[in-house]
Amino acid sequence: MKIICIGRNYADHAREMKSAVPATPVFFMKPETALVTGNRSFPHPEFSTDVHHEVEVVLRISREGKHIREEEAWRYFRKIALGIDFTARDLQHRMKEKGLPWEVAKGFDHAAPVSKFLPVKRFGDIHNLQFRLDVNGTTVQEGNTSGMIFSFETILAHVSGFVTLKPGDLVFTGTPAGVGPVKAGDRLEGFLGGIRMLDFLVE
Numbered sequence: 700m701k702i703i704c705i706g707r708n709y710a711d712h713a714r715e716m717k718s719a720v721p722a723t724p725v726f727f728m729k730p731e732t733a734l735v736t737g738n739r740s741f742p743h744p745e746f747s748t749d750v751h752h753e754v755e756v757v758l759r760i761s762r763e764g765k766h767i768r769e770e771e772a773w774r775y776f777r778k779i780a781l782g783i784d785f786t787a788r789d790l791q792h793r794m795k796e797k798g799l800p801w802e803v804a805k806g807f808d809h810a811a812p813v814s815k816f817l818p819v820k821r822f823g824d825i826h827n828l829q830f831r832l833d834v835n836g837t838t839v840q841e842g843n844t845s846g847m848i849f850s851f852e853t854i855l856a857h858v859s860g861f862v863t864l865k866p867g868d869l870v871f872t873g874t875p876a877g878v879g880p881v882k883a884g885d886r887l888e889g890f891l892g893g894i895r896m897l898d899f900l901v902e
Contacts, residue, residue: 700731700734700865700867700868700869701728701731701862701864701865701868701869702728702729702730702731702733702734702811702868702869702871703726703727703728703858703862703868703869703870703871704726704727704728704729704755704784704805704870704871705724705725705726705849705854705870705871705872705873706721706725706726706727706873707719707720707721707725707848707873708724708847708848708849708854708872708873708874709842709846709847709848709873709874709875709876710846710848711846711875711876712873712874712875712876712878714876715876715877715878716878720848721848723849723857724849724853724854724857724858726854726857726858727802727805728802728806729784729805729806729810729811730806732808733806733807733808733809733810733811734811734812734813734869735809735811735812735813736812736813736814736815738812738814738897738898738899739812739899740899740900740901740902741783741785741809741812741881741887741899741900741901741902742809742902743881743882743883743901743902744787744807744808744809746787746790746807747787747788747789747790747804748789749787749788749789749880750785750786750787750788750880750881751785751786751788751878751879751880751881752783752785752832752834752839752840752878752879752880752881752887753783753784753785753786753840753874753878754781754782754783754830754831754832754840754842754874754875754889755781755782755783755784755871755872755873755874756779756780756781756782756828756830756844756871756872756891757779757780757781757782757813757814757816757869757870757871757872758776758778758779758851758855758869758870758872759776759777759778759779759780759816759867759868759869759870760775760776760864760865760866760867760868760869760870761775761776761777761778761866762774762775762866763863763864763865763866764855764859764863764864765859765863765864766859766860767855767856767859767864768856769852769853769855769856770852772851772852772853772854772855772856773851773852775855775864776819776851776855776870777818777819778816778817778818778819779816779817779819779822779825779891780813780814780815780816780817780891780896781813781814781830781889781890781891781896781897782811782812782813782814782869782871783811783812783832783887783889783897784805784810784811784871784874785807785809785810785811785812785881786804786805786810786878787803787804787805787807788804788880790803790804791804791805811869811871812897812899813869814889814891814896814897815896817891817894817896821892822891822892823892825844825851826844826845826850826851827843827844827845828843828844828845828891828892829841829842829843829890829891829892829893830842830843830844830889830890830891830892831889831890832877832887832888832889832890832897833887833888833889833890834879834881834885834886834887835885835886836886836888839877839879840874840875840876840877840878841875841877842874842875842876844872846875847872847873848873849873851872854870854872855870858870881901882901883901883902884900884901884902885900885901886898886899886900886901887899887900887901
């Protein structure tokens with residue numbers, strides 16, 4: 700099982716990170732050990748003092764695909780979820796300054812909490828789908844999939860040109876603006892189309 704993450708897929712997030720808007724999807728991966736399910740607590744890692752939340756819509760691949768055509772990409776996922784791409788921002792900045800890969804900032808254990816998956820049909824138009832993240836009862840991130848630079852279908856077509864997608868693979872599709880730090884004791888609640896999908900503590 701692979702966890703594939705798309706970076707800079709919302710223009711407002713690219714601006715807040717002072718990054719250029721990409722011309723094609725940018726992706727990186729997290730290992731399977733990053734996955735957390737069942738709303739289990741997130742243990743804040745000791746090696747970072749600046750771990751940020753990034754809430755994202757997540758696709759679960761339902762069939763194997765290579766060189767998927769964009770117009771056929773909808774056939775490759777049946778369920779979606781909400782996830783958090785936790786990022787050790789201090790480590791990421793350090794690696795970027797040295798021109799080094801920054802998997803250490805994204806792929807650490809427990810860095811990818813994911814909610815239960817629900818059928819796509821439950822949400823109606825998934826290309827116009829609201830989602831948000833609340834921290835301690837205050838909304839900190841809010842987005843709509845209509846604001847994605849690259850659609851779900853474009854993402855799968857692009858990624859599958861490089862990496863074969865297999866059933867069970869997860870695809871994080873990008874985060875809107877509002878990313879910020881978490882600390883021990885914080886309660887994170889994530890909502891997808893008005894349904895509460897995530898509810899866990901940072902410890």
